[in-house]
Amino acid sequence: MAEQYITLVTSLPYLPPFEKAERSPITRLRLEQRLHMLEPDDARQLVIAEALVSWRMSLSKPKSDQEMLLRCRAALQDISHPALREFVEFRLDQQTILAALRQRKHLNESSFLEQVNGGSRWARVISSNWDSPDFKLAAVYPWIPQARTYIEANDAGALDRLMMGIIWEQLSRIADSNRFGFEAVFAFVLKWDILQAWLARDAGKAKSRFQELIKEVTNVS
Template sequence: MYYDLISSLPLLPYFQRADRLPITPLRLDQRLRILSPTHAQQLSHVRPIVSLRSQRFERRSDEELVKGLLKYRQVPLDKCLREYLKFRLTQRWMIAALRCRQSGSSLPSELVNAEVGLSSRRIQQRWEAPGFGLEYVHRWLPEMAHFLAKDDLLGLERLLVKLNWVWLTRCADQDMFQFSAVFAYVFKWDMLRAWLQHDPIKAKAKFTQLVNEITNVESS
């Protein structure tokens, strides 16, 4: 039970209404020191995998990524945390499959072998179906496919954050002062930070700068 930890964390505003993080990374890390060693270890294992901006697996091949994920599946985890990991990996898996189909390629063997919580054989069998025939299992799948088809990546990210936010909120509400509430807060905080880093003005300036560098507009 983490009555003191949960009560020491400020309220997280809904990601679309937030304009700043309610707690700094340093302060959050300080508060998380109350966690038991087991829970702290579980959190540190899972956090990089479920984050929207993966850092641990940056600049690695698909094969290495899948190996990493499979390794963490063997780590003993809290039941609710394991369920969330499965939920998040399913999303990543589905996005990868949808992107492969959109680009005209087949499912990479690394993904086929990964079997991250769902049957890749079933997806291969119904490769041409809009949602691989899994729309009734994963109700968010058609919307995800729609955003990908339109190349609306911001819309896709908004959908992903929304799905995960709702899932984590429901999970935290079930046990308000247990570990599930703690990891739900941390993951939501991570999502909020990633979301707040979106800056259309900066992005536009950076894009223009890159285009100029490639086309040598500035030098000419």
Template sequence: MSERFRYITLATSLPHLGSLFSQAKVPLSEFRLKQRVKMLSPEHQRLLNRVIEVTAWSGVARFANDQDVIRLAKAVIDDLKDNPTLQDLVRARMETRTAIAALRRRHDGQEDAGTISEWGFGRWCRQIETHWTDPGFGLSHFMPWISEANRLIQAGEHIAMERLVLGEVFSQLDHYGAGHEFDFEAIVIYVLRWVIVERWSRYSTDAARERLETLVGDILTPPTAADTARETPRPEEVLS
């Protein structure tokens, strides 16, 4: 079977995920998804895991500092030289992460951006540095969600903040998925959507909401090296 036909077969076998917050349960189990993505070529399976590593919390949480995450992102972008759509997707995710990190740093009392090159990524670093005291860092035109994110962080609305961010990331995936239906990019974007839908579905009950409060509270405080070693799964365990 040719690669093109395999990928068409794979793409058409994946059930529609629906909108992010409409699913009580994910329409495809992790086990079945793992089995299906084995139809990808070995190189594409490797690249898929690289993208997951840099975009999923379970991937970046294993790093001791932000500079290591930035180095990883740059390496993954270089690795995706034949896939410009995925390069742009990783850049956008890192820029979103930088904006959220800036909001949290400011909320925690940081008076300025400091050496933003040590923790920030992408084209908006100088803007954030220059407009540190502006609620949306002067980025509201480019990131319409950022002012609401600032309000939610200030109010301590962790679940609402999580919902807002996941919704924004889901919208990014919709944007970069346009024009890709039966190719490698389409499969990667489907898997990243699945990761987000699965994550949110785990927080649909009251008990899960309490768990989310704890999780998001932990995320606001960077993990120690010991915490990371003890609790964080390896990226390849997410979807390998």
């Protein structure tokens, strides 16, 4: 139990469940100030992990799925903390499965393996079970049937809520494994990110952003 992490953890406020929160209990600036107590190597790994798996991924826009996967793989090499690495892999797997569900709904192409080969441990399983409703992965990821239902119903809001809830629970479990260590710190930071994303939800802004993206795509083509 590193003493500076005890100080860091107790200096962080209580995070209410994201669905019940009315405001963020700490600003990003203040959170950054507190995170100065992290060991340099832990801080570096947290920055890399945040860029990969925060709710609003901050990596620059990749040209293709393959490039995105290469970047993820390269970044993953720099994460040596077992719990953080496990969580990042969990999130990448989750994103891979969601991408597969979306691709099957919208494109109905089974070229998934070629696109994400090496990007996820489940890519081959997904490709082999492309016609199975849950890619035969529901036993490992019980949320897949529910996510599939939301994707088929085009209910992005409900899908977001479901995914946020799953990640939130996973992070809570990780934090409980070492309440006064790095696990508790990175779980807090990533949960705070979810909370921010939840509080920033705005249907009007989302619509205008969507229209901007449509214009961007139309202009490129």
